Amino acid sequence: MPKYLTITEAQQQLPNWPDDLVTEPAIVTKDGKPAIVALSFKQFESLLETIEILSDSEFMKQLRSGIEQAQKGETIDLQQLKSRVKPLTSIKNGACRISSYFDCASTTTFF
Incomplete structure (x- = not known):
């Protein structure tokens, strides 16, 4: 407070x-x-990062999709995840962050 x-x-x-x-x-x-x-x-940096993430419409779309999939029980175990995904990175202002993971074999999105 x-x-x-x-x-x-x-x-x-x-x-x-x-x-x-x-x-x-x-x-x-x-x-x-x-x-x-x-x-x-x-705290200031954290707020800026949060704003950046929330402002990224594509990331938010993927996040919502991933949440919906999880709520529907459309999940895989860790071993399957490790064998099927690769990290994608987003470089903005010289800083690199992992933004999301995509299933390389299907259209399932992981976060």
Whole structure:
């Protein structure tokens, strides 16, 4: 849960933020209303990655398809998976992440 601070409190506590923001974000208020959100760099990176994933319409389509297949019981065991799939990677902004797995022998999608 974020902690709420006035601008004056935030100014006083600013030197401690590198340590304090690791555990929880801070919301700085102005005139009693939220004005600024402060969070650790790690949390910021995590939010950006989440936004990137959710913005990837093809990935989300594949994810939904995989969830539907799992809910229908259309699954395979780990040995079958290892023998039938290869990872696909997506390179964006110089960073590489494994985005999904595709069954090389059929149209089944794995995540």
